Amino acid sequence: MHEDYYEEKLDPNLAALLPEGLRVEKVAAFQVSKPRFIGDIGLRGFFQLYKKAKRIIREEQIDFLYIPIPSFYVALLGRWLHFSTGVKYGIDYIDPWVHHFAGSDRMFSRHWFSTKLSSFLEPIAVKRASLITGVAEGYYGGVKDRNPHLLEKAVFGAMPYGGEMIDYQKVNTLSIEPYLFRRNEKFQLVYAGAMLPKAYGPLEQIFKVIADHPQQFSDLEIHFIGTGKLANDSNSFNIKPIAKKFGLWKTVVFEYPQRIPYLDVLIHLRAADGIFILGSTEPHYTPSKVYQGVMSGKPVFAVLHQESQALKVLQQARAGVVIAFDGEAGLDTISENFSATFEQYRKFVKEFSTEQVDIGAFEQYSAYAVTRQLASLIDLAVEKNS
Structure with missing residues (x-):
């Protein structure tokens, strides 16, 4: 997403850490409404992300799409783009999606709605996934329990953040x-x-x-x-x-x-x-x-x-x-x-x-080692689903 559409304070120094020559694509997003009805950046820019990703996948013959979450809504892009382009995709659970917060059992509370929505959307997003990763197995272990069909077709891998x-x-x-x-x-x-x-x-x-x-x-x-x-x-x-x-x-x-x-x-x-x-x-x-x-x-x-x-x-x-x-x-x-x-x-x-x-x-846990591990997991996922 283009930085103009984020609500959070930006850190321009982060751009200085990127490798020279790295290509960065940006899309617009809908502005936050007043009153604030939708704030999640992944939801506000969902259709713009889909449109650009679809064009790049088709024009450049992309083999694999890797989606880190949160924002959790962008995980749905994998399923939709797989349907429209055939691209294989993976989801990286930086945080667990279906999560029972304190108060999740209180009907019609905010956490109750959040848990119900995530329980409904996650199976849709992961149904055709070829790869599921997370910083530790505990972050995606529940995905396997809730979606046992993935055990046959998807590759799973724990992949902690690398340090540089x-x-x-x-x-x-x-x-x-x-x-x-x-x-x-x-x-x-x-x-x-x-x-x-x-x-x-x-x-x-x-x-x-x-x-x-x-x-x-x-x-x-x-x-x-x-x-x-x-x-x-x-x-x-x-x-x-x-x-x-x-x-x-x-x-x-x-x-x-x-x-x-x-x-x-x-x-x-x-x-x-x-x-x-x-x-x-x-x-x-x-x-x-x-x-x-x-x-x-x-x-x-x-x-x-x-x-x-x-x-x-x-x-x-x-x-x-x-x-x-x-x-x-x-x-x-x-x-x-x-x-x-x-x-x-x-x-x-x-x-x-x-x-x-x-x-x-x-x-x-170095950035180099973790990147190498991710590349190996993607190769396995592509081979398993070819």
Whole structure:
């Protein structure tokens, strides 16, 4: 979609990260109506995307169409374009589509309608798909359960986000300074990115320990960036109410709900003493944030499900300290071990050197390796459905 039609704040620096000579096609979209009836960019530009994609597929003999979601509505383009052109297509589940939110069981609520609509549209979109991917199997596992016919005709593959060291090198060429917080005498950690739906239980355990040991954590600051309910709302706090509940707001815990540009995130990671990674009570947490934290050159403190792939990679890389817990049943493990483990982490930070990190442990999550994996999956999907 053309950038003029997005509601979110744009990040022009991202364009500088694209390879030279990369061809980018853009289409228009319908403007957001007043009152705001349809806001989703994928829905507002759906027909424009279809028209241009159909022309390119036919004129240039495109073999495969790969559609990342969200926006979830654009997944329907695959089925429609397959019908009109015969092109094979795949869908990448960056987020699960059919998702039961808190409140989904309350009839006629917003979440109820959302779950019903996604349950209706997803089978239509994936019916002729040749490839289904996601950052971890947990993101698309339900697709196989709901659409068992895909097991015979489609290829499935877990493919986490890749990290690119060039991005961090690019940061050094930009005149961007951290603006959400300033360096001081405190021990500062940064958590950057959205909160996972089932990460609040572990977070409450952590906040409770910090509140119960005010002397031990008197010098600690944790800065949560981009954790709000809405990407562009600076007041859509998710962390603040929990921090206030434990008396930590604006003393230990700080939240900046609004999303900030990608390169700005990297600047703030580099400005901190360490990176805070928080998983959830579900095991399918991928190493993408861990990889990002390690490439920032900062030691990582992580609280992760014991079956998380991120835990194993972080330990192999010798890049941080981890508390592992066993889902909902193991939340007490966090409160029992947090205080002592955090002191281990302080010592780890003092002795930390980037030279001790085994970056090879992350090789499979590099942008190059992940792209190679995607190319192999597409080849398999085309061959299986030829």
